[in-house]
Amino acid sequence: MDLSRYPLDVLAGRVGTPFYFYDGAILDQKFGELAALTDGPGLQCRFAVKANPACKVLETAHKHGMWIDAVSGNEVLRAKRAGFAMGNEPPTVMYTADVFRDNALQVVVENGVLPNIGSPGMIRELAEAGYRGPVALRINPGFGHGHVQACDTGGPSSKHGIWYEDHLEAKQLADDAGFPVVALHAHVGTGPQIREFDENMKQLVALFAHLLPHYPDVRNVNLGGGIPHPYKPDAQAYPLDEYREILQGGVRQLTAAAERPVGIEIEPGRYPVAGMALLVARVKDVKTTRTNEKGPGHQFIMVDAGFNDLVRPAMYGSYHKISVVGQGAGRAPEPFVVAGPLCESGDVFTRDDQELLQPRPLPRPEPGDLVVLHDAGAYGAAMSSNYVSLGRAAQVFWEDGKATLIARRETLEDIVRRECEEAL
Numbered sequence: 001m002d003l004s005r006y007p008l009d010v011l012a013g014r015v016g017t018p019f020y021f022y023d024g025a026i027l028d029q030k031f032g033e034l035a036a037l038t039d040g041p042g043l044q045c046r047f048a049v050k051a052n053p054a055c056k057v058l059e060t061a062h063k064h065g066m067w068i069d070a071v072s073g074n075e076v077l078r079a080k081r082a083g084f085a086m087g088n089e090p091p092t093v094m095y096t097a098d099v100f101r102d103n104a105l106q107v108v109v110e111n112g113v114l115p116n117i118g119s120p121g122m123i124r125e126l127a128e129a130g131y132r133g134p135v136a137l138r139i140n141p142g143f144g145h146g147h148v149q150a151c152d153t154g155g156p157s158s159k160h161g162i163w164y165e166d167h168l169e170a171k172q173l174a175d176d177a178g179f180p181v182v183a184l185h186a187h188v189g190t191g192p193q194i195r196e197f198d199e200n201m202k203q204l205v206a207l208f209a210h211l212l213p214h215y216p217d218v219r220n221v222n223l224g225g226g227i228p229h230p231y232k233p234d235a236q237a238y239p240l241d242e243y244r245e246i247l248q249g250g251v252r253q254l255t256a257a258a259e260r261p262v263g264i265e266i267e268p269g270r271y272p273v274a275g276m277a278l279l280v281a282r283v284k285d286v287k288t289t290r291t292n293e294k295g296p297g298h299q300f301i302m303v304d305a306g307f308n309d310l311v312r313p314a315m316y317g318s319y320h321k322i323s324v325v326g327q328g329a330g331r332a333p334e335p336f337v338v339a340g341p342l343c344e345s346g347d348v349f350t351r352d353d354q355e356l357l358q359p360r361p362l363p364r365p366e367p368g369d370l371v372v373l374h375d376a377g378a379y380g381a382a383m384s385s386n387y388v389s390l391g392r393a394a395q396v397f398w399e400d401g402k403a404t405l406i407a408r409r410e411t412l413e414d415i416v417r418r419e420c421e422e423a424l
């Protein structure tokens with residue numbers, strides 16, 4: 001994002017730091033790209049709400065004809081509030097999970113959205129809750145992993161889905177309960193290499209082509225999310241045109257295998273939202289440690305955002321481009337570690353996937369300058385917490401040259417509101 005286009009300093013003065021900044025034009029463009037990608041017979045795109053559930057994001061997804069992949073009862077209800085249709089004709093909202101938790105079972109039954117079965121026991125629970133309707137089966141295809149090894153989305157060590165060799169047992173349970181299986185699903189994610197994604201998708205199509213003859217009611221096969229986003233400056237943008245060919249070829253292959261029309265759904269989360277957002281933090285200090293027998297010294301830029309605001313670097317060693325805005329911006333780069341306010345040594349934004357410090361060439365900022373973390377729209381605010389009772393950051397939406405506060409900073413009152421003393 002070109003930072004010179006936004007009055008970040010003025011906004012920081014109004015809403016305080018840290019805050020999330022979302023550019024509505026980029027969001028609109030990205031959902032437009034997904035709509036074009038799946039504009040054609042037999043193709044449908046869902047948005048994986050987990051990446052960013054902000055109402056503005058859901059409304060933009062809706063405007064572009066996206067359907068929804070929700071992973072909690074409350075995500076289903078947030079989609080409903082944003083205008084998505086409930087029911088399963090068509091199954092605009094699908095509920096994907098490996099267990100029902102909280103209100104999920106009730107929300108699925110009451111709203112008739114399509115449950116995507118990640119563990120066979122969910123079929124029993126649905127039957128006991130009086131559900132009558134179709135289901136999808138989430139398959140663990142035996143291969144695949146996400147953008148980092150920690151995201152284990154397929155294979156013997158993955159908790160997700162029904163093991164591919166056991167799918168017929170799950171189907172039998174669904175048959176016994178009277179639930180037609182109308183969709184087959186898998187999500188194996190991005191893979192660490194950009195081309196691995198293409199191979200994963202082709203391999204999934206081949207697996208589903210093999211399974212389909214057992215499923216006379218299946219109308220759609222869902223290949224999950226995982227379209228890569230180029231976080232690193234030298235990373236290539238993923239060529240959506242090539243994915244379009246894989247999807248169109250997949251529809252032909254699946255239709256031939258089933259000997260009737262079978263469509264393909266995809267459900268990216270990261271792709272439409274990652275690049276539309278910044279996390280804007282204030283520089284509080286610049287300090288150094290010195291080399292000794294334990295290791296080399298470092299220069300630290302201390303900012304007021306921490307892993308409570310953006311957990312990906314601490315959790316996965318994920319890379320986010322960092323810029324300095326303010327007095328120091330034009331200075332020659334020096335190696336800096338960027339660290340947050342939490343009393344946790346892992347509260348560092350410049351780490352590699354081995355959890356080691358990875359100093360970044362950055363201009364030396366002055367206290368009071370802004371440090372901006374780019375590409376923070378996916379699993380950013382969505383995974384933030386109020387750890388150490390810091391309120392979750394404000395969210396600002398930028399559209400047509402105007403800024404709107406779409407989520408205010410969480411206050412102490414918000415945090416303590418649910419505390420109680422009730423006899424049980």
Ligand SMILES: Cc1ncc(COP(=O)(O)O)c(C=O)c1O
Binds near residue numbers: 051069224226
């Ligand atoms: C079931 C499912 N679908 C879709 C997604 C979205 O993946 P991504 O954000 O990589 O596109 C996820 C992410 O974890 C997921 O678990």
